[in-house]
Every structure is written in structure tokens, then in C-alpha cells.
Amino acid sequence: MTYLITGGAGYIGAHVVRAMTEAGERVVVLDDLSTGVRERVPERVPLVVGSTLDRELLDRTIAEHAVTGVVHLAAKKQVGESVAMPLRYYHENVHGLQVLLEAAVAGGVRQFVFSSSAAVYGMPDVALVTEETPGAPMSPYGETKLAGEWLVRATGAAHGMRTACLRYFNVAGAAAPELADTGVFNLVPMAFEKLTEGKAPLIFGDDYPTPDGTCVRDYIHVADLAEAHLAAARALEAGETKAGHDLTVNIGRGQGASVREMIDLIAEVTGYALAPEVTARRPGDPPRVVASADRAAEVLGWTARHDVRDMVASAWEGWCLNHPGAAR
Numbered sequence: 001m002t003y004l005i006t007g008g009a010g011y012i013g014a015h016v017v018r019a020m021t022e023a024g025e026r027v028v029v030l031d032d033l034s035t036g037v038r039e040r041v042p043e044r045v046p047l048v049v050g051s052t053l054d055r056e057l058l059d060r061t062i063a064e065h066a067v068t069g070v071v072h073l074a075a076k077k078q079v080g081e082s083v084a085m086p087l088r089y090y091h092e093n094v095h096g097l098q099v100l101l102e103a104a105v106a107g108g109v110r111q112f113v114f115s116s117s118a119a120v121y122g123m124p125d126v127a128l129v130t131e132e133t134p135g136a137p138m139s140p141y142g143e144t145k146l147a148g149e150w151l152v153r154a155t156g157a158a159h160g161m162r163t164a165c166l167r168y169f170n171v172a173g174a175a176a177p178e179l180a181d182t183g184v185f186n187l188v189p190m191a192f193e194k195l196t197e198g199k200a201p202l203i204f205g206d207d208y209p210t211p212d213g214t215c216v217r218d219y220i221h222v223a224d225l226a227e228a229h230l231a232a233a234r235a236l237e238a239g240e241t242k243a244g245h246d247l248t249v250n251i252g253r254g255q256g257a258s259v260r261e262m263i264d265l266i267a268e269v270t271g272y273a274l275a276p277e278v279t280a281r282r283p284g285d286p287p288r289v290v291a292s293a294d295r296a297a298e299v300l301g302w303t304a305r306h307d308v309r310d311m312v313a314s315a316w317e318g319w320c321l322n323h324p325g326a327a328r
Contacts, residue, residue: 001237002026004067004109006052006100007074008045009036011181012115012168012222016071017045018175019226020233028065030058031074040179052096055103062107069111069236070104071229072097075144078185079119082141093144094151101155109161111236112152113229116165118218118250120146123286130292131167131248138284153246162236162247169218169252169291171225173311180318181222187262188312192319195272196326201263205281208288214259216288218252221306221314225251231300252291253304262308269312271328 003020007013008029013036020027021042028046041047046065050057052074061067075093076082082089097114104112119142120135137143149165156163172188174180184193191201206213228251235247263276296302320327 001068002028002066003069003071003233004028004030004061004065005071005073006030007036007072007115009033009038009040009047010073011179011183012171012225013073014040014179015175015222015226016073016229017041018179019223019230020071021045023230025230025233028061028067030061035183037182052100053092055099058100058103059107062103062109067107067109069113069233070100070109071113071115071233072100073115075115077117077141079139079141082139082144086140089140089144093141094147097148097151101151105155105159105161111233112156112161112163113232113236114148114152114163114165116149116167116248117142117145118167118169118252118289118291120149120167121289123284124289127288128254128290128292129250131250131295149248156246162239164232164236164247164249166228166232167248167250168225169220169250169289171222172219172308173221173223173306173314174318175223175226175314177314177318177321180315180322182322187217187259188266188315189319191263191266192270192316192326195266195270195274196319196323198274200274200277201266203259203263203276203278204285206260206278207281210258210287212258212260215285216256216258216290218254218256218290219262219308219311220252220304221311224304224306228296228300228302231302235300247299249296249300250291250293251296252293254291254293256288256290257308262312265308265312269309269316
């Protein structure tokens with residue numbers, strides 16, 4: 001097997017590359033380096049610089065590297081930006097996926113793992129989100145992920161391709177400092193940025209119907225997420241899902257942590273003791289989104305191993321590497 005990993009120079013993608021190569025899988029990375037970092041890709045792993053919109057490049061890459069499986073992570077992923085730029089998000093995330101699937105079918109690829117998101121669920125009013133919870137995305141980003149799932153499943157059914165869609169919950173942490181997230185779009189790096197600037201981290205609303213009034217989310221360590229991709233690829237390889245029958249699984253811990261709990265933990269780990277500032281709710285933030293992780297355990301034999309302290313501590317090591325002088 002040789003896997004093409006799109007977006008393999010990105011934060012999550014680089015962890016997937018690491019997990020799969022350490023497990024002995026052959027991989028080749030395709031990344032346009034718009035947000036990816038070349039240095040994240042190991043020297044022994046071929047890196048093709050380009051876009052999933054480039055059919056000629058895809059055809060050539062699949063043929064030259066004898067690609068038999070695809071793990072597709074390349075996508076635009078900022079919810080707010082997707083609201084302002086829906087056409088770009090549909091073009092990159094849906095049309096780019098279409099072109100990639102066309103190339104995969106033409107090249108005889110038999111397995112396809114798709115990076116989806118809990119954003120497909122929108123604002124679910126349930127204690128635990130299962131894979132049967134209806135999809136009701138609240139942003140163009142979430143819509144592109146749900147549409148992407150439909151496209152992957154339909155292509156698999158029509159062309160005898162084994163497919164899996166992995167719905168990520170809130171990703172954090174790093175397997176190594178040099179692989180840490182360099183973006184400041186999620187709670188943990190946003191809090192790091194505020195604290196190291198001498199500013200209070202923000203809590204968007206503390207009047208939700210949760211134990212401490214702040215939103216509750218399911219956080220998953222990026223190293224665990226990477227292992228889930230390896231497990232999914234191997235499940236498809238082993239024929240545990242028949243061709244044309246999709247495997248859709250939540251990738252989370254099945255445990256919630258509130259924003260205030262996370263902010264308190266971040267202060268403890270970093271040594272910055274600035275009290276958080278409570279500000280207005282953000283539109284569309286559901287009170288609680290926590291995964292049911294049962295299906296991943298049952299069909300993939302996968303469960304998360306890291307807790308939220310591991311996530312915060314490893315993310316902080318990466319932040320300090322990229323921001324010298326941040327550590328106290």
C-alpha cells in the first residue's frame with residue numbers, strides 16, 4: 001500500500017504522516033503549503049507541492065508513486081472565514097474533493113479516508129453526539145464537510161471504493177513541539193496568545209445551561225486523532241468495510257471539558273495566572289458538544305489515550321518553541 005496524504009504538511013496532516021510512517025506505511029504528501037510547513041514533512045517522505053484542484057498533477061502523482069489509498073485532509077477550515085467567503089470554501093473543499101476523487105477513480109485507488117468534522121452536526125441538543133445525530137451544519141465550512149461526506153460515499157458506492165469519514169471533535173496538543181499548531185484559531189492557542197501578551201483570556205459567555213455556565217466541548221489529542229486515521233486506513237485495507245459501504249465515525253474522547261475548566265488548566269500549566277474575562281456569547285455556539293466514541297472503539301479498535309492535561313502541556317511546549325521567551 002502507498003497512501004497519498006493531502007494536506008500532510010499541516011498541523012493534523014503532519015501528525016497523520018508521522019503515525020503512518022512509524023507504523024511502516026508508505027506515504028507521499030500533497031500540500032500547497034498555503035498553511036502547511038515544508039519542514040514538518042520528514043525528509044524520507046516525498047512531498048509534492050500543489051493543489052487538489054490540479055487534476056494533471058494528481059494523475060501524475062498517483063501514477064508515479066503507485067498510490068493505492070488516499071487520506072484527504074487538505075481543506076480550508078475556519079468557520080468565520082467560511083461565512084465571509086462561502087464561494088472559496090465550496091470551491092476548495094467540495095470541488096477540490098471532486099477533482100481528487102475523479103483522479104482516484106481513474107488511478108484505481110481502492111481506499112479513501114476523508115477528514116470530516118463535528119461541524120456537520122451544527123448545534124445538537126443531545127448529551128452525546130452519535131453518528132446517527134442528524135447533520136445540521138451552521139456554517140459554509142460545516143456544509144462543505146457534510147457535502148464532502150455525501151460525495152465520498154456516493155463515489156465509493158459507484159466505483160467499488162472502500163471509504164471512511166472521520167468526524168473530528170476539538171483537536172489540541174502536539175506529538176512533538178515542532179509539529180505544534182502554529183495557527184491561533186482554537187481555544188488553547190488563543191488563550192496562550194492572550195496570556196503571553198499580558199492580557200486576560202476570553203470566555204465567550206458564562207450563562208449557558210452547563211455546570212459552570214460555559215460551553216462544554218470534547219477535546220481530542222492530535223496524536224490520538226492521527227492514530228485513528230491509521231486505524232481507519234487499516235480497517236479499510238483489511239476489508240472490514242465492504243467496497244461501496246462507508247464507515248463514518250466520531251473521533252473524540254466521549255468526555256466533555258468546559259471552557260472555564262480549560263482556561264484554569266491552561267493557567268496552571270503555563271504559570272500565567274491572569275483571570276479570564278467574560279464577554280458576550282458568540283452567535284451559534286452550542287452549550288455542549290460531546291462525542292459518543294463507542295463506534296470508533298467497536299469498528300476500529302481505537303480509543304483516545306491522552307487527557308486534556310496532556311493536550312495543554314504538549315501544546316504549550318510547541319508554543320514556547322515558536323515563541324521564545326513565553327515560558328516562565
